[in-house]
């Protein structure tokens with residue numbers, strides 16, 4: 001039982017904590033710092049892992065590194081922190097990001113208020129006390145006025161129910177639940193299932209060590225080179241001198257990067273002109289090819305085909321065996337509608353003698369896992385180790401797993417069976433005083449995550465500060481505002497090519513999951529979304545209702561101060 005003295009805003013029923021935060025990754029750590037150190041609130045964090053870091057605590061597979069440039073994949077809220085931390089590489093490795101987050105935890109003295117090794121397994125809103133009760137797998141029962149989920153969008157591992165997995169006599173690992181002391185592939189026959197962003201990072205690394213690697217591909221990926229490397233100290237110096245500008249530019253950008261679409265349609269260019277642009281983006285490496293390409297790429301199939309053709313030619317010119325190259329070439333979805341994997345020697349790896357590609361369409365899908373390997377297309381592939389790189393039940397999965405019960409016992413997991421329903425991706429009608437950092441229907445995974453995390457944390461902090469100033473005890477999205485937001489999210493995406501892919505953005509990677517576009521792809525990206533959230537706050541939190549203590553169940557709109 002965890003208890004602590006708390007002073008709930010709006011007075012009334014005494015809670016153990018003013019706020020409970022779930023998760024101690026990028027978002028939970030900043031949320032704790034904001035509520036505790038800016039608003040002087042009594043906040044605690046429940047974290048399932050034994051350390052801070054979230055994604056970067058769990059995902060320790062070989063080759064794990066960030067696909068965002070390090071100088072912007074970090075907190076920007078503290079000027080001194082930006083000056084004192086120096087990234088070694090363009091894309092930091094998992095252990096460097098974890099060291100960074102450890103450093104932040106120490107620097108802001110966060111650990112005393114984080115309860116490690118405790119997974120939240122249930123939480124319920126009590127209509128009479130207007131408090132949340134949160135339960136953990138270690139038996140804790142704690143109450144709080146506010147709950148803020150900081151559980152990440154990609155934290156609920158998806159292990160498909162492969163027939164026979166439990167009979168496998170070797171070892172198998174999901175990439176997001178990787179052993180902390182690593183896995184030795186030396187002299188082993190290894191199978192990797194999946195070819196998404198994770199596998200694209202892991203496959204070249206594993207192939208270097210393993211005796212033999214078999215890659216089981218269901219859908220080929222369009223890859224672009226990462227072009228990782230040490231960061232020139234002069235570049236680092238210039239960036240440090242310009243962090244104010246950088247911060248503003250990423251906040252004002254579409255995706256939270258220093259990237260913008262070319263203000264031109266690819267179909268209006270000559271083949272020579274666009275080839276030059278493609279070469280430039282290809283040589284730059286990273287997300288430029290995906291997020292700073294011609295502006296019609298996400299809207300016109302014809303335009304998309306022209307751009308995809310460049311990437312297909314790259315595959316064919318890199319992979320020696322034309323049959324393997326063909327298998328690795330995406331054919332049935334538009335480029336960019338699945339998350340762009342960044343690669344370092346991914347396609348080159350299939351030229352190695354110890355690497356075999358088993359493609360579901362041409363060789364046959366995985367039929368079963370046997371005690372000694374994987375059978376696909378009627379052929380058994382003997383294996384000692386299986387790496388399951390099959391991704392996540394994205395965005396909604398981590399929230400559904402919390403066992404959230406709102407007003408009158410309504411259950412979030414049930415209500416979301418046909419897809420998420422939120423207001424701005426940060427609040428849910430019927431679930432008062434619950435905030436979801438980078439939740440579904442917010443820009444979240446379609447942005448450089450720290451940018452969206454900081455925006456949500458700062459908006460939530462200001463909202464709670466507003467409630468405290470006005471002695472308000474609950475805030476709740478209205479069903480009308482929520483419906484309108486859901487319709488807006490769906491309408492925007494329907495004008496793009498995004499629904500044309502069986503992506504995890506669409507929920508299509510999980511059997512039985514409703515096919516809905518999960519993040520928010522607003523017309524002006526993260527900058528437009530930020531403005532929208534700010535306008536809503538300025539209008540007295542339009543689309544929300546507040547109540548003072550004791551008005552539970554009969555909430556009245558209350559004007560802002």
Ligand code: NAP
Pocket residue numbers: 064065066067068154160193194195196197198199201216217218219339366389390391392445502504509
């Ligand atoms: P993913 O993109 O969902 O890829 C999973 C792979 O497993 C896909 O190739 C998928 O095929 C395959 N798969 C799923 N179920 C299968 C089944 N039943 N049978 C056979 N194959 C199956 O997952 P991920 O690669 O872990 O990446 C998830 C996300 O994590 C990324 O998109 C990215 O946002 C994030 N990530 C970030 C970084 C970074 O920045 N450092 C690195 C890695 C990942 P289909 O394509 O056919 O579904």
